[in-house]
Amino acid sequence: MKITKQTFITSFALFSLFFGAGNLIFPAFLGYNAGDGWFMVAVGFVLSAVVIPILAIYGHARLQGTMMDFGRKVSPAFAFIYSLVVYVISVSFPSPRTASVTYEMAVQPYFDIPSLGAIGKYLPLILSTVYFALVLLFVLNRSKIIDIIGKFLTPGILIILGSIILIGLFGDYSAMTASEYPSNLTSGILEGYQTFDAIGGVLVGGVLVVSLSLKGVSKEESKGVIAKAGLFAGIGFVIMYVGLIALGAANSGTLDIDNRTELLSLLSYNTLGNMGRSALGVLVALACFTTAVGIVTGTADFFKGLFKDSQKAYIITAVISCILGVGMGQLDVHSIIVVALPALMFIYPITIVLILLNALPDKFATPTVFKAVVLITVLFSLPDFLSSIGLSEMVQPIQEFLPFGTVTLGWLLPALVTFIVVNLIGFKKNE
Structure with a gap:
């Protein structure tokens, strides 16, 4: 199997485009609640948050098209409606959630918000505006997305997260608690839903196809690059997810936590001290930012294609998506998760079936x-x-x-x- 420099860069970019808010906050808390049943929870989580999304990437490698191609065999009308629903859900929930998680974990812990007065009251709005302005800047320079994310942002994510997991797993902890879940396997699968990664797979795969095309990579070469990148990124996800779930489980008998973000913050502090808390802030900001860039880029690509490859449609969609992100980003993480659940229950089974059939x-x-x-x-x-x-x-x-x-x-x-x-x-x- 020939592995090129482009394959490695694409693998790193793919990892970052997937690895966002949910991928950070869900696994550790899942392991924490599972306690001694963490392994089966990890199996379920990997099935829905790694295997299915990577199969979506493989499907894109085969099709070399857009999300519309995923549903075209059902009918063109279905493909259009399905794609439209997925993109609307993506810019309405997972994209704004990246801003909320960034604020709650990378900003709020370091400021005494009440003491800031009026500025503190509007700080989430100010930061969300700056955040999505930077997202828009990246999206409007979409031909450079793979290189920038793959070369510079992903290594930072891997180093910080890898350090927290490796150091944390060698700590001294009390015995794990019994699992709180009636079924560890199905609980892991359902928690994997909340990462939005199956939807992310059909969305991000299209971004890779278009990005490689803009770089002058032929369709035949693109198939191999995307398929191999999906495999390497999948291995990275398995290592990181299992590590976070195991770390959460190891702390189940030691910590008393009922909040996802608080647990992750404590784990980073307990492993790397004050530096760990700062590193976590950087990690959260990087992971969330790259995911938001991927979602907005994919959505803008879709509407650009609908309007005969119009660059104006691309720009307008990107701007509207970022404005929506600022608005929805004012909700806290828990509220966004609750509001998103009905949409997930409807679209996720269809997405999983389409991914498996296309693979x-x-x-x-x-x-x-x-x-x-x-x-x-x-x-x-x-x-x-x-x-x-x-x-x-x-x-x-x-x-x-x-x-x-x-x-x-x-x-x-x-x-x-x-x-x-x-x-x-x-x-x-x-x-």
Whole structure:
């Protein structure tokens, strides 16, 4: 397997574009709550937050297109609606969340906000405005995104986070507590939803395709670069996630915490002292910033394509996305997570199914298979969506009847059965 300099730069850029707010705040707290059941939680988290997103990158490597191509086998109309919904969700929740996490973890701990008076009251707004102004600057220079992020920002993220995990795992801790989760595996899978990384995979993969094209990389070479970069980035994610989950679990019998960001702040302080807390601030700012850049760039690319490659459409979309980021970024992290949940319950199962189908050989993923599996997924994920918007009593009997329905995975078995049945019927007809 030939590995070029471009492959390494793209791997680092891919890692940074994925590694944002959720990737930092969820794993450690997940391990903390799982205690001695941390390993199965880690397996579940890796499945939904690493395997599926990297399969999305592999799908993009094969397709060499945009997010529209992910749903085109269902129908062009579906592909358009799906892409539009994903981009709207992305700039409305995960992108603003990066600003909120940056403020709560990289700014707020270092200032006595009440003592600042009027400035303190408007500090989140001021910082969000500066934050998204810098995001916009990067997005408008999108041909240099891979090189800047891959060469300069990612190494800083890896060094800081790696130091916290390695030093922390060799600490002296009390015995781990028992897991708080009824099912460690499914809890890990569902927490992986909150990273938005499956959605990030279909979004960021398109950014890589366009960026490599702008750099003059041929489609054939781009396929290999993106596929290998996805593999290397995936290995990096597994190491970092398992390390953070294990570190959280190791502290479960020692610390008494009920807040995700507070736990991460304490872990960094306990491992690297005051320098660790400062390093965490830098780490959070870098990780969140690169993710916001990836989301806004992908969204601007999409609308640019809709308007016949119009640069004006690209700029307008980027500006609107950043303004929306400033507005939504005024909510705290917890509020954004709560508000985003219904959107995740609706779009995530469809996204997972599209990723898996696009990663399969064409003979197993015909247009008929796409249509049938996506339709069944939409129907059987509706109870989870309705439950998330406060109609749990109405759909509870359905969720209890469906296999895995009580853990919001009621769509999984029907989608799998549909995939097998439709393929068997197709093979029989061909015979």
